Amino acid sequence: MFLFLGKKSVLKRAALAALVLVFSAGLMFVSCKSDPDDDLLPPPPGPNVPSALQGAWMSGWGEEYIITATEFTNKYTGDVSYAGTIVNHRIYESGAGYLTIKYTENPYEPALIGKYNVIFYENLESLKISLIAAYDGIGKGTQGAAETEYTVENDYFDMAHSSSLHKTSYIQSRPNSLQGAWYGGFGDTETFIITDKVIIYQLGYPILIGEIVNIPKDETTIGYITFKILENYWGDALVGKFSVLYWESNTGTDAYITIAADVSPGDIGEDTKEKAEDEYIDDEDYFWWLDEDDIFYKG
Numbered sequence: 001m002f003l004f005l006g007k008k009s010v011l012k013r014a015a016l017a018a019l020v021l022v023f024s025a026g027l028m029f030v031s032c033k034s035d036p037d038d039d040l041l042p043p044p045p046g047p048n049v050p051s052a053l054q055g056a057w058m059s060g061w062g063e064e065y066i067i068t069a070t071e072f073t074n075k076y077t078g079d080v081s082y083a084g085t086i087v088n089h090r091i092y093e094s095g096a097g098y099l100t101i102k103y104t105e106n107p108y109e110p111a112l113i114g115k116y117n118v119i120f121y122e123n124l125e126s127l128k129i130s131l132i133a134a135y136d137g138i139g140k141g142t143q144g145a146a147e148t149e150y151t152v153e154n155d156y157f158d159m160a161h162s163s164s165l166h167k168t169s170y171i172q173s174r175p176n177s178l179q180g181a182w183y184g185g186f187g188d189t190e191t192f193i194i195t196d197k198v199i200i201y202q203l204g205y206p207i208l209i210g211e212i213v214n215i216p217k218d219e220t221t222i223g224y225i226t227f228k229i230l231e232n233y234w235g236d237a238l239v240g241k242f243s244v245l246y247w248e249s250n251t252g253t254d255a256y257i258t259i260a261a262d263v264s265p266g267d268i269g270e271d272t273k274e275k276a277e278d279e280y281i282d283d284e285d286y287f288w289w290l291d292e293d294d295i296f297y298k299g
Helices: 005-034 036-040 144-149 274-280
Strands: 055-057 063-067 070-075 079-093 094-103 117-123 128-133 163-168 180-184 189-192 198-202 206-218 224-233 244-248 254-259 297-298
Touching: 063 163, 079 117, 079 144, 094 144, 117 144, 163 206, 180 254, 198 224, 206 244, 206 274, 224 274, 244 274
Parallel strands: none
Antiparallel strands: 055 063, 055 163, 063 070, 070 079, 079 094, 094 117, 117 128, 128 163, 180 189, 180 297, 189 198, 198 206, 206 224, 224 244, 244 254, 254 297
């Protein structure tokens, strides 16, 4: 059936149609605009680096690894060896996983900056982890290529050559002038590596690793550093105990450095830092082995 409309009816329908078009266009415009609440939404998820992995880690050879939620830095005796942005974390198995980084700094191989590499770690549930980076000298141009190539199954991570690391922490005050590597001592065979976190004593190999917990005396030319023993060649019975390092320097480039000792440096310790400081500080009987010929030079 045909419906004949008058002139006014046609005009009303035309006006209604135009209104519907304007309203629809308005809805489309509103839907395309970003919701102001979008700015309040959380950012996209990051690499989800385990909190237990985040922190500063130190080896007995002076290596330091600083891992945050987004950055990875490797240092040796305080100087950056390489650094990168963490772009992914993947679990390999319990206590083990991969970190994928994009190089942002590499003073020794600057051609790697902007490329990707993978770091593998294990034993995260323990107090000492093992960590190693894949290395082929060229890196990969994409994250996907690095993660496909640099795997345990492809034999890129020989844990026999990995770094064994202790977790360390920060305190507020440290003697900056003492930080670095010191060589010399008895027969020029001893080494002290002192950072803002740890003390490492070597005799061709690591003898003692200690985490700095206090600086009870820090004067112009002498000072003491209290540390907690993390690793000790003389035996596990000393791990977790506290001892004291004494230093004396007039130039800043050479120094006498010694650790409280009974028979050999680092062979004694106390249950608390307070006991160690009360017992060892200002008592030269514990630093008897310091000889004026046993001087250390800053490297």
